[in-house]
Amino acid sequence: MDEKISHYTNILGLLNWDARTGAPKKGRPIFAKAKGTLSTEMFELSVSKKMGEHLETLSDPEVYEQLDDITKASVRVRKHAYEKSKNIPSKVHNEYVVLASNSNDAWEEARTNNDFSHFLPFLEKVVEMKKKFTEYYGYEDHPYNALLDDFEPGLTVDEVDPLFADLRRNSLDLLQRIQKAEQPRKDIFEQEFDIETQKKFNRFLVPKLGYDMEAGRLDETTHPFATGINTGDVRITTRYDRNNVRMAIFGTIHETGHALYEQGVNSDYEGTVIRRGASYGIHESQSRFLENMVGRSESFWKFFYGDLKTFFPKQLNGVSEKEFYRAINLVEPSMIRVEADELTYNMHIMIRYEIEKGLISGEIAAKDLPDVWNKKMQEYLGITPPTDTVGVLQDVHWSQGSFGYFPSYSLGNLYAAQILNTVKKEMPDFYGNIENGDFMTIRNWLKENIHQYGKLYTPNQLIKKVTGEELNAKYLVDYFEEKYSKIYGL
């Protein structure tokens, strides 16, 4: 049964990849149905009576003690999913899958036409459905905990609230100081960069970072992602824009970070439920670590800037390495989350986190979202979106019912900074390695300490094992302070 679920998971992974990398428009509705059939089949297996009995047998303390570590972890993960989902009738699960698909279509149209009212009835239904799910799941204290747990097992609002408050206070203070300092050059990225050359640079860059080209492929998409279809097949997607060369470079490094994680999981875990990353937050820590801590470091461009200049000699003519480094680290409040800088990015997440909590608890009504959104943008970042398209409608997540997902992004930043602190202690020449283009030493450290374990540990166990501490905001706050003080001469 486990093997079948694993195989179906592999296949569903491919179906998702395909749907997002050029599957023909006219075939999609039919494919959605086929995917629904397989997904329901898998759901039914994972909450079946047989699964329940199987898990009960293995959970018997006497039996459990005899199991190997892989099986123990698999039982933990499977049982958690089983307990959460067993009360959801297959019919309700189906309804939800169909609603999510229709809601996603409505959102796309609404975003294109800047028409929130077109999306609203779907959003309302999705929120109602998610509220119902929190009851099926069961929760303590706050219903949002039940959803947060889907992405970061065990985490609660009581833990997230102070982390975010701490980060927010420090970030806004730093932002004020940055805004008064001398700004980096902006003109560098206001030029056109040929797309074919961007692609060539990415194909040159990605394998150097440790990505195994024989266990993956690079493709184009509109919303970039990385996906581990199986341990030998981890695919990266990216997107290109003539007018935004940073997007492709850093987006690709980001997805490579995710991909290194999936490629690094112990291949003995293939066929089990612990084959993928420990949590969404830990996963995001690996993409952020590579994108920001490595890819936006001075050392990184000491190694790569010469290469980049050979790809774009005209555009980078007269741009010094230092100017380039400052420019890629420009901090500036902006409308769009996925284009935000490292520092203000977390403010975008907190806005979403607060709205999600309010929607699920009932304190915020879906119809008020454009208003709530705009007020919070003003409060956190001092700007107001001119349209809902670049405001409340910008993200896909809510349309698909992914409530509880957004915090993972900032948790990823927090985890990443805490991990960086440990890496630097254990590998004193961390930046020297980057400067010499020795990314394998870094990848190997991550693989050895994090990647190989998949879901063997819970995210909380893992961060304690790696860093010796519970997750806290101190390291990210310190990292920002140090980094931007240097860049902005604060």
Added chain:
Amino acid sequence: MDEKISHYTNILGLLNWDARTGAPKKGRPIFAKAKGTLSTEMFELSVSKKMGEHLETLSDPEVYEQLDDITKASVRVRKHAYEKSKNIPSKVHNEYVVLASNSNDAWEEARTNNDFSHFLPFLEKVVEMKKKFTEYYGYEDHPYNALLDDFEPGLTVDEVDPLFADLRRNSLDLLQRIQKAEQPRKDIFEQEFDIETQKKFNRFLVPKLGYDMEAGRLDETTHPFATGINTGDVRITTRYDRNNVRMAIFGTIHETGHALYEQGVNSDYEGTVIRRGASYGIHESQSRFLENMVGRSESFWKFFYGDLKTFFPKQLNGVSEKEFYRAINLVEPSMIRVEADELTYNMHIMIRYEIEKGLISGEIAAKDLPDVWNKKMQEYLGITPPTDTVGVLQDVHWSQGSFGYFPSYSLGNLYAAQILNTVKKEMPDFYGNIENGDFMTIRNWLKENIHQYGKLYTPNQLIKKVTGEELNAKYLVDYFEEKYSKIYGL
């Protein structure tokens, strides 16, 4: 049950497409297992007791008469498959799937190293397995009939033998006369053609031929194919070689012919077993028709040659339209089936057909294949392969157990010529339409008369409905005679 089988078929179609268009090497063994799981699941459904009872109920004459035409045809196709396969134990089916996969790997290695002995033990097992299958299937007269029927339902060696004998006699006579005549220029295609430009030309060409770009996509592969994943998702693949521009152009037109068929099937058939082409032979008739009867016609290049020249001005400088037309219709015995010209192509097929019959009847032993192959090449085409790699090891089919498949290619040519004769009668301005680039009129005729029906009719019913006659060799013989007499001035 039918819906589930249909959805799984859609999904398996995607898995095959993916495996052949760049799925990462290291993930393939895992994917092969996942595919095996889904394929076995589907096999078990299609031969299940429930399926048997379902088909029995629907086949009851009183019930059957009440069914609509789609259901009647679905019952016919499903029942045929059920009756053939119901005796095959699921375990044997699995063994066969695994063997075919391993045998395919062994063949690849054998072909690369020109080492038939490496492939031989696998081939022997595959042949034994296929013999066993003919017993499970049941057959009349010749065991090969049971395999032929997998690709061309109802066709027997008693029908194929005289068709092929007739075609062979006439083709070899024509070939002799051609070899004595003045030959076309060969130097045109002995130049290098930039691959990116070849791709651009193909992307320009394919939609003009009636292919719906919103219901498909074009990709690259090593062994080109077209696949109808569902009625709204019909994908084409092709390959490129700097030194062989003809391969990409005519290979792509060929696959477009297959794709127009799948795109043209009545979309009401989606979800049923009659959703795809009537048979492999009929399918091949559609690809050959577009590739040869249309794509290698003088009229086709009257319309497209100017365009091609704008893509390759240097290479086609000083090459007249007539010289180009003659060059793409060069007839010359050669080693490789997929590179053979229209006329000698069928000789390659007959060699394989005779060997297959002998292997299955036991008259030929697998170990003697290199010898038998080389003798037949000498006998039919007057040439002997210098190595097994360009001889008996050139094709993938036997390694995968696809015995009975090869005849479809020549049957396709025969069907195509017979259909051409009807088209020309019903559309007197057939070549005029081509010359004017009006391919939609031709596509619509094919859709109306052939494509839309999917498997509603048996291949035999269909060819009679379209042309008013049983399949015979006369039309292809006449077509060759007329075409080459003009080109070679016979």
